[in-house]
Amino acid sequence: MNAIFDNLGLFGEGFGNTLLLLLGTVLLALPLGLIVAAMRISPFASLRWTGTVYTELLRNTPLTLVFFFLFFVMPKLGVTVDFFPSAIAALTLYTAPFYAEAIRSGVNSVPVGQAEAARSIGLGFGQTLTLVILPQAVRSVIPPLINVTIALTKNTSVATAFFVFTLVSVLTRLIRSNPADLIALFLGIAVCYLLITIPLGQLADRLEKRLAVAR
């Protein structure tokens, strides 16, 4: 237990960086995901294709490889950014397609009859989407969006391998100096992660129950 209190500063730094990575990525990846989702359901084939290729490409590439690209390949191409922004960029590029898929499947969960009704009273694509589909889609979109965010919280740990000091780095740094207290340190770090992920999961469950509509 003492090991945790002795290294409270490190814990604070790791926890802070993890939260910053999380918030930064959510703020960037959510809008990007929304754009990609909009592209994938748009009437324009070229936009649909672009969105689909981006989604498939990133969803089938390991996050480590995306980090690898931003940290080791981009500098060779003359783009040098600090480690922290690079980490946020990697997480954003990787997470946005998952947000997009969550949003798109929410849109798809609205019964076809709704869209048909809207179209038959003469609403156009934009009107159908903004006035009829999206307001109904929101309720089924929020729980999966939270689930993607939970996955993102865990994914921020990958930045550890790329020179960002996260919660996991607390453990890797203290492995040599505090061999006796490693289990306690591990549990401390685990609690920090669970402090983020479990409340988010509870929130998703509760919203899912409250927003569920009998259809």
Next chain:
Amino acid sequence: MSSVLYDAPGPRTKRTSAIVSTVVGLVILAALGYSLLTLGEQGLFGADRWNIFNDPLVWLDLLRALGNTLQAAALAAVGAVILGMALSLLRMAEHRWIRIPVTVVLEFLRGLPVLLMMVFFWGVLGLDSFIAVVLALVLYNGAIIGEALRSGIVALPKGQRESGLSIGLGSLQTRLVIEFPQAFRNMLPIIVAQLVVLLKDTSLGYAIGYAELIRRGRLLSENFGASQYGFSVFIVMTAMYLVVNLTVSTLARLAARRRGTKDVDPVIAANTKDPGASV
């Protein structure tokens, strides 16, 4: 091409669509062209950046690393599915003193980053990096698959369990013989999707020194000079991952289709050729 969300294109929409497509195409081409040009200016497509791939030993090294990745993934996949089945059964056990601890353990495992578990097994318990990778992946994905299976069982019609019990099967028997096979089949797409995640997560072994694809690739390019070969090795590694993952993803999709679960997906359905499919 038609969708519920918009009409079959008339002349005006066709024109707009053509304009949008041209603009998007041009923007993408410009971006691609610019990056290719920048890359080309730095000589990244020159033969001297790619000549290591003339050496069969380099390929052998990369393929062996890919083999390590696949080996860890295969072992972890089998373990995760078995653990998932066990956890889903225990999680639904009738005795509270089994159910509650298992629920707590599941929440714990699902809420932690895989990398943290890997570092724990490798750095704290001092296990071999291969075992640490596999063990962490089994625990994490087993918990997720377990939850998926459980929700699959919960989603079954109540009558399934009732009829099992009423023909004289025991509680556990009903679960194993009646409910489990159905839940497993219904959840197959989710399980396979999770196995793709598992495959991708083997790359986290990079951080604890397991000789998987990305680590070997990095070492390889550093041995030959990272500034010279970093880019070409990255391209080859990405291609390898894409081939493997897209194959597994396609298999997942085929499995879902063969089961006859149609995507309840008006937008996708609407984008198929058959207009009738959109309803």
